[in-house]
Amino acid sequence: MKIESAENIKKKIAEKDEEVRKIWEELRAGKEKPREEIIAELKGIKRTTGQHPGGLLITLPDTDIQKYTPLNYPADNRHFLSEIFLKVDILGHDEPTVLQKLFQLTGVDPSKISFHDEKIMSLFTNADTLGIPEFGTDFVKRNLLTPLKPTKFSQLVQISGVENKNAFIATEYIRKGKWEKLPDNIKEEMKSRLSDREGELYFSILSKIKYIFPKPHAIAYTMTG
Known part of the structure; x- marks a missing residue:
């Protein structure tokens, strides 16, 4: 029975490791693809420039905020919302x-x-x-x-x-x-x-x-x- 050298064994292990790495990369790419597609679609959309991500506008019951403003309205543009709605900031304190x-x-x-x-x-x-x-x-x-x-x-x-x-x-x-x-x-x-x-x-x-x-x-x- 032929016994392989330690060098050949190391080489085969490295080859298998590379195969596993490629499979893992393919799986990861497949998993990330939907996320990347969503990111691509969102590029260029206006983002809020407010300080607090937890800023909320309080409206009347059964009122759709989109009747007054689109969801991506920039926060630093002057408009009437701050005068007719109550705004509260829900902040996290870690x-x-x-x-x-x-x-x-x-x-x-x-x-x-x-x-x-x-x-x-x-x-x-x-x-x-x-x-x-x-x-x-x-x-x-x-x-x-x-x-x-x-x-x-x-x-x-x-x-x-x-x-x-x-x-x-x-x-x-x-x-x-x-x-x-x-x-x-x-x-x-x-x-x-x-x-x-x-x-x-x-x-x-x-x-x-x-x-x-x-x-x-x-x-x-x-x-x-």
């Missing part, structure tokens, strides 16, 4: 669940962690925040954390949001791209809480962005971040 899971895995109670912990704050001071919700994006690290180098929790809140009294006035102007028309007294109040350098940078950012949190919202995000 952070509490993540914190609970981490508590179970590590035994460290997140409610016992100090907001003044120097090791934790050093992550924000050094912009070493990859993976930290709300602070880990390149935009936040490059435009906020790196130049401002926050060393206190209160500074993180200040970066993220403004005082409750004027927050909603400011957010409306900022959201509509009308920062330059925001009343001077509100700008002065915001600026009074910052140094000249911080104020100049902060105002420069506010003139370019489309959204800013009110302070309670900012505190909630900063705490879970």
Whole structure:
């Protein structure tokens, strides 16, 4: 009985592996084909540019929303819908669940962690925040954390949001791209809480962005971040 060399056996195994790979690729391509066809058909359709995928318009019972607007109507076009319908945003908040899971895995109670912990704050001071919700994006690290180098929790809140009294006035102007028309007294109040350098940078950012949190919202995000 002829015994094959180890080299020939390896070669045959490699050939079989290649055959299996090709079969798998054919099966995968067949499975993905309907999806690819749908994607091809959807190309070019206008997409919503709203911030929240869970934005809902509340209509009267038995009312078809398509009587008022097509489903693919761009969100940034001016139209009458926001004036005649109630809009609510249903947002997902994963952070509490993540914190609970981490508590179970590590035994460290997140409610016992100090907001003044120097090791934790050093992550924000050094912009070493990859993976930290709300602070880990390149935009936040490059435009906020790196130049401002926050060393206190209160500074993180200040970066993220403004005082409750004027927050909603400011957010409306900022959201509509009308920062330059925001009343001077509100700008002065915001600026009074910052140094000249911080104020100049902060105002420069506010003139370019489309959204800013009110302070309670900012505190909630900063705490879970």
